[in-house]
Amino acid sequence: MLPSYCYMLEMANLGTVTRIEVDGESRFRKVIGIDETFLKGPYKGVLLVATAQDGNSKCYPITWVIVDSENDDSWTWFLTRMKEVIGDTDELVFVSDRAKSIKNFVSTVFNNAQHSAYAWHVAHNVKNKFKCSDIMGSYWKAVNAYRVEEFNGYMTEISRRYPRVSEYLENEVGFEKWSTCHFPGLRYNITTTNMVESLNSMLVNAREFPYITLLDVIQAKMSKWWNKRWEIGVGLTSPLTPKREDELRGRFAVANGLLTTQLNNVTFHVRGGALDGVVDTQNSTCSCREFDIDRLPCVHAIAAA
Secondary structure, three states, X not given: OHHHHHHHHHHHOOOOOOOOOXXXXXXXXXXXXXXXXXXXXXXXXXXXXXXXXXXXXXXXXXXXXXXXXOOHHHHHHHHHHHHHHHOOOOOOEEEEOOOHHHHHHHHHHOOOOEEEEOHHHHHHHHHHHHOOHHHHHHHHHHHHOOOHHHHHHHHHHHHHHOHHHHHHHHHHHHHHHHOOOOOOOOOOOOOOOHHHHHXXXXXXXXXXXXXXXXXXXXXHHHHHHHHHHHHHHHOOOOOOOHHHHHHHHHHHHHHOOOEEEEOOOOEEEEEOOOOOEEEEOOOOEEOOOHHHHHOOOOHHHHHHO
């Protein structure tokens, strides 16, 4: 809304110059889900949405736009306008379905960003194409595996029972597009676009409204969200968000029972849990790879601290 206000200010007062600057501090994890929802009623059109997560794993909407249809021009325009707001860095990750057009548009507009497939969409395709619902448990374990060795174990099970599924996941989709341990960028533990779908579900009735009324509904809902989060934020006494603090408290309880051996000034061997860990405190890494991928200290890192 601020850019629009500045524009109207310049139009109403000839000679007025306005400029908006923002600091470089990120308010959200740079993993962005993009999706569309088709509008109903007599007005039709498509609502394109991009959202991320904040530090408390809550939806952080970035861009909304209503277009006449989902086509090349609308996706390009949508992504170009978003790029003007968030920039383009190699830290950005886009999560979407496997629609080739979306992937191509992301690559064209955001030259430095990574693209990740929507793990649920991949699972849906696998079930429909190969009729193999009974191995989806192994698939989801492979999706969420932090270590390649663990991932390979689940893929061996899938390959043994459904060789064509294994070939599809590796060659047609690509391990790096859907598995946590193979993804080359910083995706944290986000593998789906649930954050986008929750926004779409919020608008299930408003999709039949006229465009202006729909945008008013979105604006009112966002104002309510931000105000509630502000109220929570001003009451915090910890530098951590409530969700991250709860996670770390649970890990502290586990870490207290682990045995730690210092190998050198920055390296520790931690034993006693379901999996041993070798922690590098200087580089914030652990052989379990949870610390590396989630960017939140694992139980081994906490024990070594």
